[in-house]
Amino acid sequence: MKKRVLVTGGTKGIGLEVAKMMLDLDYQVIVAGRNFSNFPLKDNTDVEMIEVDLSNLEALPTFISKVGDIDVLINNAGYMQPKYKYDNYPEEEKEKLMNVDLHTPVELMNAFSVSMKKKKYGRIVNTASIAGQIGHPDVWYGIAKAGLINATKSYAKCLGADGIVVNCVAPSAAETDMQKDNDEARKKAFKAAVVTNRFAEPEEIAKPIVWLATECPEYINGITIDINNTSYAR
Ligand SMILES: NC(=O)c1ccc[n+]([C@@H]2O[C@H](COP(=O)([O-])OP(=O)(O)OC[C@H]3O[C@@H](n4cnc5c(N)ncnc54)[C@H](OP(=O)(O)O)[C@@H]3O)[C@@H](O)[C@H]2O)c1
Structure with missing residues (x-):
């Protein structure tokens, strides 16, 4: 039987590339x-294909039961809205963003790790x-996103003994639809901050995600792979 992977936000951009690569590896996606x-x-x-709005926490139980058992969870869906400034951020928009970018990924780790634990196998990226x-x-x-990096460490510690490997990627700007939300000045500054200008x-982000989801040794657990072309060398 084929292994099963869930890719949230796999309709386009980075997630779509991950979905294609997982199909090439013979996964049910x-x-x-x-x-x-x-x-x-x-x-x-x-x-x-499962249509779901991941900002709606109430939709999650139905979504999770539609997905069923999986071997690999790729928490990829996300978005930003730089048009809202720190001192003028609509409450409802804040809640939606925090749900999609943090709360939902954590709830999906909670939900899908239950069957992964039983199998003593699971991969979460x-x-x-x-x-x-x-x-x-x-x-x-x-x-x-800082919360998601932290959750990656916590869940690696909580789940690692049960054969579940939880890792994370931290990309800088990638060529996807998300760039439409950045203004030209910020895009220029981003290009100036990397060595390749x-x-x-999206494939350059998808490759490490797929590696973490498949071949990565289980001893690599709780890490964040920086994919930023020297813009945050540390
Ligand atoms: N591109 C970058 O520069 C960059 C840099 C660092 C990190 N990232 C992260 O990479 C991930 C993928 O982004 P991308 O660049 O590939 O952007 P993208 O092309 O805009 O894709 C975003 C994906 O997230 C899904 N999504 C967004 N809100 C959703 C919601 N409420 N419910 C369900 N799905 C939702 C979208 O699906 P639908 O449109 O079908 O709803 C889409 O498949 C995100 O987590 C993003 O924060 C991107």
């Missing part, structure tokens, strides 16, 4: 997102961001 209208893997029989390390104009985005391609 479950993709969660809100909009499948341009999803190129629609007709692939190894792909299951969280997509954080350099924003969680150095801060961000959308302060709540940075706070959520370009954004990452």
Whole structure:
């Protein structure tokens, strides 16, 4: 039987590249997102599509039961909204963002680790961001991603003894739809901060995610892989 992976936010961008690479590795791929209208893997029989708004915590129990047992969880869905400043952030928008970028990924780790523990096998990869390390104009985005990096460490410690490996990636700017939310000055500053003067391609983020989800030794647990082309060398 094929191993099963859930990729949240796999409809486009980095998540879509992860989904394609996991198909190449012969996984059954479950993709969660809100909009499948341009999803190129629609007709692939190894792909299951689940429409869900991950900002709605009340939708999670139904979503989780639709997904069923999985071997690998890729917590990738996320977004930012730098148009809201720290001192003028609508409460409802803050709550939605914190749900998608932090609360939901943690709840999905809680839910899917139950069957992983029984199998004594599981892989979880969280997509954080350099924003969680150095801060961000959308302060709540940075706070959520910092929380996800921290949750990665905590859950690796909680679940590692049961054969579950939990790791994280922290990319800097990548060439996806997310860039439409950055203004030109910020994009220019980003390019100036890296040595190649370009954004990452989504495949360059997806590859380490897939490695963490598959081949990575279990002794590598609780880490964050920086994917930032020297812009936050540490
Ligand atoms: N691109 C970058 O520069 C960059 C840098 C660092 C970290 N990241 C992180 O990488 C991850 C992927 O981002 P991306 O760059 O690939 O952006 P993207 O192309 O905009 O894709 C975002 C994905 O998240 C899904 N998503 C967003 N809100 C959702 C919601 N409420 N419910 C369900 N799904 C939702 C979207 O699905 P639908 O549109 O179908 O709802 C889409 O599949 C995010 O966590 C992001 O924070 C990106």
